[in-house]
């Protein structure tokens with residue numbers, strides 16, 4: 463069957479009739495992704511910890527756009543439960559077209575303070591759950607003959623290290639490579655797998671970190687060429703590209719949405735003469 467030729471460029475981003483699963487949808491980036499997918503026409507399966515505060519507010523925003531929102535409480539660290547969880551979601555929601563592996567967790571700890579419990583919790587949520595959810599969802603996509611989309615939210619920390627986050631950095635690098643491998647194995651089934659690597663985004667993820675937030679954020683902003691943290695909704699455009707027909711030939715790719723941080727090897731701009739227009 464030949465795909466219909468879109469009449470407007472935005473038609474390529476139309477997700478009407480598709481169902482998207484977003485993990486970590488109660489707040490932060492997950493909520494922005496869920497709302498963005500709903501704006502593009504998708505129905506949503508919203509996954510977060512059982513009883514997560516904020517998940518009903520995300521569902522209300524999705525429903526206000528006229529889209530279906532199913533709320534599913536599931537601790538993704540419970541790896542053994544994930545295949546059965548995905549089977550139940552598929553049975554209730556019908557074919558799954560898009561999986562956004564967004565849920566993630568972090569802790570700020572020096573390398574010598576990291577306990578086995580802390581290490582393995584971060585690995586379970588950021589790596590094991592990403593893999594075993596993707597594995598089962600992809601099996602349903604192939605059984606349903608769905609040209610699906612798997613999008614894993616990694617981080618600039620998948621590509622460059624940052625002190626105090628050994629486990630987090632390692633988990634995001636693992637998520638990067640596992641997603642790229644899925645891209646290769648799933649390509650014959652028409653399923654794409656890509657990563658979206660945000661830089662610094664205004665979300666509560668580091669809310670419990672024991673540090674001087676104001677001083678850190680001021681110092682960090684100076685390292686960001688665009689000069690500020692992203693709002694969560696500023697990562698949605700890249701997500702919609704990876705989730706829709708517009709990104710049909712993108713697989714095994716990584717899209718970095720970091721305001722230019724990784725492009726800048728060192729803060730030389732601060733030591734250069736002031737900019738003077740030459741026109």
Ligand SMILES: NC(=O)c1ccc[n+]([C@@H]2O[C@H](COP(=O)([O-])OP(=O)(O)OC[C@H]3O[C@@H](n4cnc5c(N)ncnc54)[C@H](O)[C@@H]3O)[C@@H](O)[C@H]2O)c1
Nearest residue numbers: 486488490491510511537538539565566617662663665667
């Ligand atoms: N905020 C940033 O600056 C930033 C930068 C780069 C990457 N990221 C990544 O983006 C993703 C979203 O981050 P965020 O900033 O919105 O985080 P957040 O902490 O605001 O939200 C994460 C959500 O995931 C859920 N979650 C955590 N553990 C879970 C579990 N075991 N089971 C089910 N749900 C669980 C939380 O309840 C929460 O609702 C994460 O993967 C994060 O690593 C964030």
